[in-house]
Amino acid sequence: MANAKPMTQNPVGETHSNLFRIIAIVLLALVVLVGLTILIIWLTVKPKKLVYSIDDGSIHNYNLSNANHLNATYNFILRAYNPNKKVSVYYDKVDIAVLYDDDTISRGTIDPFHQPKRNATRFKLNLASHDVSLREEVARDLKVERSSGRVEMVVNFKARIRFKVGAWKSRHYHMKVSCAPIMVHFSTSSKGFQRTICDVDI
Numbered sequence: 001m002a003n004a005k006p007m008t009q010n011p012v013g014e015t016h017s018n019l020f021r022i023i024a025i026v027l028l029a030l031v032v033l034v035g036l037t038i039l040i041i042w043l044t045v046k047p048k049k050l051v052y053s054i055d056d057g058s059i060h061n062y063n064l065s066n067a068n069h070l071n072a073t074y075n076f077i078l079r080a081y082n083p084n085k086k087v088s089v090y091y092d093k094v095d096i097a098v099l100y101d102d103d104t105i106s107r108g109t110i111d112p113f114h115q116p117k118r119n120a121t122r123f124k125l126n127l128a129s130h131d132v133s134l135r136e137e138v139a140r141d142l143k144v145e146r147s148s149g150r151v152e153m154v155v156n157f158k159a160r161i162r163f164k165v166g167a168w169k170s171r172h173y174h175m176k177v178s179c180a181p182i183m184v185h186f187s188t189s190s191k192g193f194q195r196t197i198c199d200v201d202i
């Protein structure tokens with residue numbers, strides 16, 4: 001209200017000063033009201049983090065040629081959990097990458113879907129490497145790990161998502177999820193598979 005000060009020198013300024021004071025009070029009240037509304041909405045919605053895990057993983061049809069070309073198929077179970085009671089999630093685009101030794105050996109997508117509130121959904125990811133050329137040292141590592149019956153892989157995915165609360169839909173968010181390390185078995189028997197919780201970055 002510093003700008004109102006010179007006005008108090010005459011009676012006309014006095015009424016102006018009062019007017020400014022009222023405007024200031026109304027503005028302040030509005031700011032507090034908006035703040036309280038946001039706080040109340042936040043407390044009612046209580047957003048919780050989305051949770052992802054890889055619950056199973058196996059490799060099939062593995063063939064690594066002497067020229068370091070890899071053919072294989074991968075079966076992963078991705079579990080997506082939305083713990084929110086008031087928020088549902090639109091997945092508009094999901095791109096998956098499977099990595100071994102920091103090299104991408106397979107890519108895939110999940111079709112767009114809408115995840116309701118308090119919902120857990122399991123996705124069967126059927127991915128493959130078709131004649132993927134590996135670097136010499138990567139192929140060497142893979143051969144060594146292969147002989148132990150399981151290999152350590154990373155499953156990453158990027159998603160474009162929107163949140164829905166009541167009738168309101170949020171803007172798009174880019175989410176990055178990384179699931180590592182995943183110990184993938186060379187057989188259908190997934191006994192002893194270590195479930196991996198993923199890191200989520202929105």
Ligand SMILES: *[C@@H]1O[C@H](CO)[C@@H](O)[C@H](O)[C@H]1NC(C)=O
Nearest residue numbers: 061062063064065066069071
């Ligand atoms: C791997 O692929 C090569 C070339 O395609 C083939 O000759 C070989 O029999 C395959 N090995 C297995 C175990 O399938």
Ligand SMILES: *[C@@H]1O[C@H](CO)[C@@H](O)[C@H](O)[C@H]1NC(C)=O
Nearest residue numbers: 063064065069070071130131
């Ligand atoms: C991988 O599969 C392709 C055909 O899909 C075949 O031409 C190639 O030889 C295979 N490579 C290996 C290493 O099995």
Ligand SMILES: *[C@@H]1O[C@H](CO)[C@@H](O)[C@H](O)[C@H]1NC(C)=O
Nearest residue numbers: 113114115116118119120121
């Ligand atoms: C989760 O949502 C999907 C898709 O709407 C539905 O098919 C599935 O039954 C739901 N699962 C649970 C546990 O509510």
